[in-house]
Amino acid sequence: xxxxxxxxxxxxxxxxxxxxxxxxxxxxxxxxxxxxxxxxxxxxxxxxxxxxxxxxxxxxxxxxxxxxxxxxxxxxxxxxxxxxxxxxxxxxxxxxxxxxxxxxxxxxxxxxxxxxxxxxxxxxxxxxxxxxxxxxxxxxxxxxxxxxxxxxxxxxxxxxxxxxxxxxxxxxxxxxxxxxxxxxxxxxxxxxxxxxxxxxxxxxxxxxxxxxxxxxxxxxxxxxxxxxxxxxxxxxxxxxxxxxxxxxxxxxxxxxxxxxxxxxxxxxxxxxxxxxxxxxxxxxxxxxxxxxxxxxxxxxxxxxxxxxxxxxxxxxxxxxxxxxxxxxxxxxxxxxxxxxxxxxxxxxxxxxxxxxxxxxxxxxxxxxxxxxxxxxxxxxxxxxxxxxxxxxxxxxxxxxxxxxxxxxxxxxxxxxxxxxxxxxxxxxxxxxxxxxxxxxxxxxxxxxxxxxxxxxxxxxxxxxxx
Numbered sequence: 001x002x003x004x005x006x007x008x009x010x011x012x013x014x015x016x017x018x019x020x021x022x023x024x025x026x027x028x029x030x031x032x033x034x035x036x037x038x039x040x041x042x043x044x045x046x047x048x049x050x051x052x053x054x055x056x057x058x059x060x061x062x063x064x065x066x067x068x069x070x071x072x073x074x075x076x077x078x079x080x081x082x083x084x085x086x087x088x089x090x091x092x093x094x095x096x097x098x099x100x101x102x103x104x105x106x107x108x109x110x111x112x113x114x115x116x117x118x119x120x121x122x123x124x125x126x127x128x129x130x131x132x133x134x135x136x137x138x139x140x141x142x143x144x145x146x147x148x149x150x151x152x153x154x155x156x157x158x159x160x161x162x163x164x165x166x167x168x169x170x171x172x173x174x175x176x177x178x179x180x181x182x183x184x185x186x187x188x189x190x191x192x193x194x195x196x197x198x199x200x201x202x203x204x205x206x207x208x209x210x211x212x213x214x215x216x217x218x219x220x221x222x223x224x225x226x227x228x229x230x231x232x233x234x235x236x237x238x239x240x241x242x243x244x245x246x247x248x249x250x251x252x253x254x255x256x257x258x259x260x261x262x263x264x265x266x267x268x269x270x271x272x273x274x275x276x277x278x279x280x281x282x283x284x285x286x287x288x289x290x291x292x293x294x295x296x297x298x299x300x301x302x303x304x305x306x307x308x309x310x311x312x313x314x315x316x317x318x319x320x321x322x323x324x325x326x327x328x329x330x331x332x333x334x335x336x337x338x339x340x341x342x343x344x345x346x347x348x349x350x351x352x353x354x355x356x357x358x359x360x361x362x363x364x365x366x367x368x369x370x371x372x373x374x375x376x377x378x379x380x381x382x383x384x385x386x387x388x389x390x391x392x393x394x395x396x397x398x399x400x401x402x403x404x405x406x407x408x409x410x411x412x413x414x415x416x417x418x419x420x421x422x423x424x425x426x427x428x429x430x431x432x433x434x435x436x437x438x439x440x441x442x443x444x445x446x447x448x449x450x451x452x453x454x455x456x457x458x459x460x461x462x463x464x465x466x
Contacts (some may be wrong), residue, residue: 104156152184368417
């Protein structure tokens, strides 16, 4: 073990002119995998390297933790058998998902749009003809699985360029979210509920800009600049029936008492928050080289150096790195390869056996400290940019989120679940997918940040595994 240094993603060689042109407004595919857009380099340059004392590995966890059975008999007590069967079926595609995602990342401007579970198979949406290696990978996968290439009108890069132009003009507006249609058919702009807009205008004494006016402005600017894509990409405008809120809790909430090395899914208490007692959930224990950490949502903290405790008052560690625009944070504390599994008061755990990229229409679970395990969370569409507000009316902006809805209409996540682990099944354990960021005020909505953005921000930081 050596003295550790939290490593941001290295900049690498300078991008060529064609690459810079393709990503000027933020190509999320470059952002989400491991090759950095020019804009991301600026974010990294602004993030200080933090030096801290080495964090040793713990060889065993506390004796009162109990391994829960990872069999399908166990999982059928947490979700219905139809959902369980679908999750097990999707599990078979994970190696193909990883291969196709990373092949597409080698040439982000080549037309990639998305990967989506449709029916019993995996659809690969692509604008134009995919590169030969992608076609070969799809052909090889078809020997065992149902994988289809599907044509898309617009690539993810096209849609994200357009979405970022709208986001750039969204200050003091009624925008709540911009999402990309996963089939490449355009974008969707969601406005905040009228009651929230009226309340904000009354409080500030100023009118906010309307999403429709911003859309018209961006289209006109695109036309004037000769940007044909910005001029013609379809965009629908809808109004939300609930606001998007961060899911930190002003406490007390509950998951209760842990010990080093720290599990995912425990109650985190931040006593340094300017709002007082602030509670969230730990995400996953992670490893970067010979050093170990714990992750959670960035909005759970106020600044680097915030101190975190468990619900029993035991000191866990301090915040030593965050990226607020992505809502991700690293705590300098020894994280373990286990995640609490079950209701809020459980001592049961599951082992984290790997990690994976997100797929549209994938069925996931989370393990928030307030809610306990919730399954049947289905990923919806592509990347989300979100303008939300908390219970005090304070505004926040997060990009790159993945939206899920609970398929039975149950509450997707609750106050205090923020930062908690989002996962799919992997054998008798779980596969890390990301961490909880926000929800829809008691609705079936839960939004999370996927693991690709952790990798983009912090070089070689992976969920810890046995």
